[in-house]
Amino acid sequence: MANIKAFKAIRPSQDKAALVASRSYQAYTKKERKGILSLNPFSFLHIIHPGYKLNKKLSGNKRFKLVHERYMEFLRDNILMKDAQDSLYIYQIEKEDFTCCGIFCGTSVEDYKNDVIKKHEATMQPREELFANYLETVGFNAEAVLITYPDNELISEIVCNKKMEVPNSFFTTTDKIKHKVWKISDKNTISLIQKEFKKMNSIYIADGHHRSASSHLFASNSKEKNPNHSGNEPYNFFMSYLIPESEIKIYEFNRLVKDLNGLSKKEFLSKLDVYYEVENLGFPLYKPKRKHQFTMYLDGEFYCLNLKNKVYNFTDALSKLDTQILFKTVLDPILAIKDLRNDKRIKYGYGKNNIKKMKNEIDCGKFKIGFSMVPVTINEIKAVADAGLVMPPKSTYIEPKLRSGLLIYEL
Template identity: 35%
Template sequence: MAIVRPFKAIRPDKKYADKVISLPYDVMNREEAAYMADGNPYSFLHICRAEIDMPEQKNPYEKSVHERAKQNIIQNIEDGVFVVEEKPVMYLYKQVMNGRTQVGIVGCVSVDDYQNNVIKKHEFTRVEKEIDRINHFDICDANTEPVFLTYRDNKKIRSIVEGWISSHEILFDITTEDGIQHTLWTVDDDSVIKNLSELFGEIPALYIADGHHRSASACKVGLKRREENPNYTGEEEFNFFMAVIFPDNDLRIFDYNRVVKDLYGNTAEEFLKKVETAGFEINEKGSDVFAPTGKHIFGMFLNDKWYELQAKPEIIPDHVIDSLDVSILQNNVLKPILGIEDPRTDKRIDFVGGIRGLKELERRVKTDMQVAFAVYPVEIADLLAVSDNDMVMPPKSTWFEPKLGSGLFIHKL
């Protein structure tokens, strides 16, 4: 059963919170981070992307970058930009995007739960990205950004959350430049914290929605600290890492679309014929953007035209992974017809998050690509089913919005 506990957070002082909050470290490059933080010395990008405070040639994976991040945390505490909670607390974190609301509980989860698969995964991680976050967390002596977890909705937990929100003062209420509203409440009542922890203790599993590298890295830092402290009791903070935990019913997964550089030697006519032969019914839609209307329906943009591709029943397997639309597209079009053997490494394919809209697919095809595929979004139920079966999603299957704000809380190890 899941362990969720309070922690003595480092967080922004109220008067600085709207200046500190930033996007997560992994949704931008160095140049974008520098632009976003320009003129704002309080931006959390000076911590999660500390290379922006160093010479331009600085490798963001170098340990000196993380040393700079550590110094920036210390300086912010000394300057009063950050404060340290007097006691372990939880938080409630509400995000509103385009009228849709999701409310999560901020607390710490267990390294052992990650190890024992109580915290379930659905993605592979890359070693170099893990090492980077291991160094960052270890040198900073803190989880600087939370992991995004979900769980199957629980009426008792939801009742406590809604009750607290309706009767307690807001800590932060920030609307960022992208239009996302971030609202935070401090849960400092020991009896309520105990009740929430006990209710999570009855939940069989938590699921990583976003943040597989942060989770894996936080776990490995915890294990490293255990080796360095052989008399550890299990209660030390390094045995836990920070997460925001949302009920599954609150969440929405956006589409994650594909663009390919060429037709692998085929003419457009040959390619369309091969797609049809591969098991798709093709309907030409013309110049108007076509968005998939349901599972196993794809949009395709080719030669300034949109097409609807409907997968026929015979190519839809009864398998939790292979029946996903991203798998159907990979196994029947991208690999056999376009020669994309491994989408993780092939330079001829790129991925476009659905938040950018389908017009972005048109733009890419008109600039540096030749064909685009719009994919119906994976559903939360699919993600949970894959995780429950200890399987791994195909690469670039899920895109969650809104992203968690970084800088609202830090967990010191």
Template identity: 50%
Template sequence: MSKIIPFKAVRPTADKVALVTCRTYDDYSSAELAAWLNFNPYSFLHVIHPAYANTQKITIDKRFKGVLHKYQDFKNENILISEEHPVFYLYEIQTKNQTFTGIIAGTSVEDYQNNIIKKHEDTLQFRVELFKDYLHQTGFNTEPVLITYPDSVEINTFISLRKKSEPIYAFATPNKEIHTLWKIDTESEIDWLQQHFEKIPNLYIADGHHRSASAELLYEEDKGLGNPNLKYFMSFLIAESNVKIYEFNRVIHDLNGHSKEDFIKLVAKNFIITDKQRELYQPKSKYEFGMYLDEKFYALEYKFKDKSKSILENLDAQILYDTVLHPILGIGDLRNDERIDYIPGKQSILHMKEKIDDGEFAVGFMLFPSDISEIKLLADNNLIMPPKSTYIEPKFRSGLVVYEL
């Protein structure tokens, strides 16, 4: 039984929403960030990255206090407004290739603790504690956890009918996306959604494992304060058939002392290797991998498929780690080893090719993306994917909806 709640959100005024909302902070290069901050005084980047010119000179505590002060400035200047009553939102993102639609709601920390909200990725404790401190000092969050739920005919019908009503926002962004937001604020609609989500036995975190873990940690530390908002964290709930899962491809700086010829021989112990020359090869199915080395593409087919192995052992990202990255290339810690980097599969394969051709990296591996059934099966069995196994869309715009603690 999954519990969701409406909440009294803070959001931009309709005339400024296109100027306020932004991509997540990590998506911007330093040059982009400086340009947007200089160009657009309404950008939420001013809130989440205050005093950007002096970032290296201030402490974390001062930076968090700066975030809070700038956020309060945006509210005082009526750039951001508060809902009078708790609401849900229906949110749609139209990209060039796909439309994503889901419900913005508060989800329960207790459900997270009781494994009703399931996870498939591990977290780094220092990142969890850092974001917990951020939440504690700023008192708000604007990046919801992306959560999937099993497709429901009833909920899909509700969404389709609700989208025919007048939205509170409909705006375009510089990356040519269309964003539309509807407010769900009638008592009957709120009750209906809560009752239908109560029928769903489990929800699954698709993206935002650190944010949900931070919300739990903050709740455990501050629950004695009696703040009811700490019992929930903001989530974007989307049907599992509506998420888009990309792979993370891997690039490694060197061959760990191996010659090209010896490296290929070692890889051939576990893979059937086909030389694709300069064909921009990408794997077509599970157990297939691509490799780019010395200006050539190779197709790698795993030799030892065994359905009797665990779901984790049969995960493509785990197979690559167990057969190549760890034993041959000497990559032990996938999160922290500086010899490896990751490129979202959403990016063109030419991006990887250029990095290797320029000498920045020695070899690259392309993976076939996991599907939602693999992610759910791992979560149901309390198994954890290797780091950077999935890049999942949609991505939420910062500053669109704010959950205050």
């Protein structure tokens, strides 16, 4: 069963919510960050990038300690304020082409440890240790883990009824996205929601594998240091945004490769013929239509690659995944790309007009060849996670992408 916790969130004061909430640090270009930091003194970027005011770069524990100091400054100046009651928080995001609504809460590190909270990506120990140290020093969690759960009629009814009320916070950001937050403080309503989650055998991480792994490590370290550990301490939970499976949006990542591994075009196409029926479609943009079908762009022409099922063996949930199929049949054996995470010869593209962007990068000579596929489904993600397997890097680009500083969980 899945255990969730209400908590007293730290939130921006209503008049400054739009100014405080930021995208993740990496989502901005260097120029964008500089502009925001110079023009907006309330941006959460000032907390996570504390060296700006000092005009110097900071790293390690020096940076972490200053992050904590900036956070305390925001609290003292009432830019950030702590709620008086333990609550769950409904958060709705509205974009031109996408709307979703989920619940901010605390999720259990024991559930993570015991695989109630399922994973589908591998994590790297150095990053886990670095972020665990960060959590210990700064004392808060400002970036929620995105977790999906099976659509639930009672939870949906509670959320819909709450959304009929005036939001506790409502603002629109400069990227034309509307943000609404409703606070659920009624104990009976919180209990009803908790009981529904306790009926669920599994919930699934969509985005935030390193954040959840680091939170688990931080909790383990904190438990060892606390002789009076009870299991109720804040460090036993990490902040998550729980969203129904039907409301997440999954996009594909394209693969762009810089060369043909020393092969001529004719030799490369000949090797493809082992696993694929290869059809030259010419110049018009082409997107794949179904699973196990790939778009390939090479030398100004689009190709359709249809997997020969009689040649390729499906052995488990991972082997059925298009990103894994492409790796096992093309990227590794033909193009000699062994390390999808670190090989400098491969790049990943995503977003609107993805095929067109891929074509442009190849036409201008940055890359030699590109591949596209249909997006991974939530059922495929769950099947891989249920089997305890790990998806290839950059298999999914998932929305929503959450704002930092909108709600903060103190540790």
